[in-house]
Amino acid sequence: MRYRDAFSGFHPINNFLFFIIVTGYTMFVMHPAVLIISLITANIYHISLKKEKAVYFGALYMLPLMLLAAVLNPAFNHEGVTVLTYLPSGNPLTLEACLYGAFSAVMMISVIVWFACYTEVMTSDKFVYLFGRIIPSLSLVISMALRFVPRFIEKFRQIKEARAGAGEKGNAFTELSVMITWALENSIDTADSMHARGYGSTKRTAFSIYVFGSKDKELLLWLLFCGFCLICSNAAGIYEWRFYPTFKGAPFSPVTVFSLLIFTALCLTPVFIDYSYDKH
């Protein structure tokens, strides 16, 4: 089986744990340095996965979304001690509200980009492999539902082309109607097919060839080490940061720098793995 990158070839538990730690940390630690590192490394990994497609994705969708999110907060939130100017409504525009908007936008975009990488690495068979025993029917439903999105996009393109070939003018409503008809029929076909193969008659098993090797062990230990260090440093309060009423946080200490270095190394782990495999 061909994988997108060397990291995808590792055991699913490693892939999943990596994304859990990285996205979880980005989401719950509202610290400027963590967020900026997360945004940069997420984009590096996304670019290394999807090459120029990731650059288009970032420039065309993520950058405007980030700017919009950054502008929305100071438009509606006027808290903060540094008044920059006054808005037409008469309320002040504050530096703190701008910074909070900017950093929450960075957080949102980096989580989206991490999840874009996640969908490349964690394919649905890996997800079913990991959770098939704990939540059998739910993981099947999730993997089927996730499969619909790329399938619908592809089918929509086919319908459009077929109608264009038949000389019909583009009409989104008719195309959607065709697609819904196809989707309903397809779901009945799927149900029939599953029934014919004996779905539900006994406990389901899944075929997988994931082997937990020595390399996986090393990676798992590294991920657990990083996760442990990061959780400890967060619990110790070195990442405390407040945006209102003034923009300030716990002072930067050598421990903070060391912890940030660990976080950077963790975020870049897949890129390093890919690079070292390319050299061999």
Place this chain on the structure above:
Amino acid sequence: MKKTNLWKMAALFLLLVAGIFAVLFFARFRKRSGTLSDEGSLHCTVSIRCDTILANMDKLDPDKKELVPSDGVLLPETIVSFNGGESAFDVLYKVVREKKIHMEFSDSPMYNAVYIEGIGNIYEFDCGDLSGWMYSVNGYFPNYGFSLYELKDGDVLEVMYTCDLGEDVGNSYKPEAE
């Protein structure tokens, strides 16, 4: 031909609706100047205090502690000149702009009432669930918004932070007080 006309009509209609909304949006913004004019013929006294917090420091949001002055006075009694027809809010707004005091308010055009959310970054609910900003004119607490009270010459406007729905600044909502 008919179809394109229909589209044009629809587009024009939508544009018109959008225009009406744009007018409504901009009509919300009244003209507010941030400078105190000396030309106003009338005078009033304005003060902003949050001394009730000093007795309720345990309830205050820890991030806001540094914002409370030791005497609880954000603006000492200041004589302000204004023109007839100006509301308590107009005068307060001019003062905070002039003195560079932070203030956030929300405007409800439906009731023509302005509600003060926070002054000097001390916001409503920052010191317990019953806390917020209130105003009194000559010791009387009007039961409506700042922008509805028209000031007269010689009025004393006091803007106060309460930690107990007004009880601690001298206003009670008991029925016998009516």
